[in-house]
Amino acid sequence: MEDLTQEEWSEQLANDNNAVVLDVRTDDEVADGIIPNAIHIDIYKGQDFINELEKLDKSKNYYVYCRSGNRSGQACRIMDELGFENAFNLEGGIIEWHGDIVDVD
Structure with a gap:
């Protein structure tokens, strides 16, 4: 697990062709919008x-976020325990995110 600043997370994600974005917020929080192409699993x-x-591919690189960065940090630690190779926590969460946010279908 690695905590990344907003800038590090965005840059690394943009250059990673093995990336999966994971949103661990609640359904109510996700209703306010989600980072494009993220999968949602409520922690x-x-x-x-x-x-x-x-069920996820443990060889992928997971970019994990929540509202503020706390739950996503917990999720990354759980993922480490489950054998995931790379889990990156977004420090500051979506409340500090300056990238795109889309409505959930």
């Missing part, structure tokens, strides 16, 4: 969250 789902993570 508050407990065991269901872990079950969903287990």
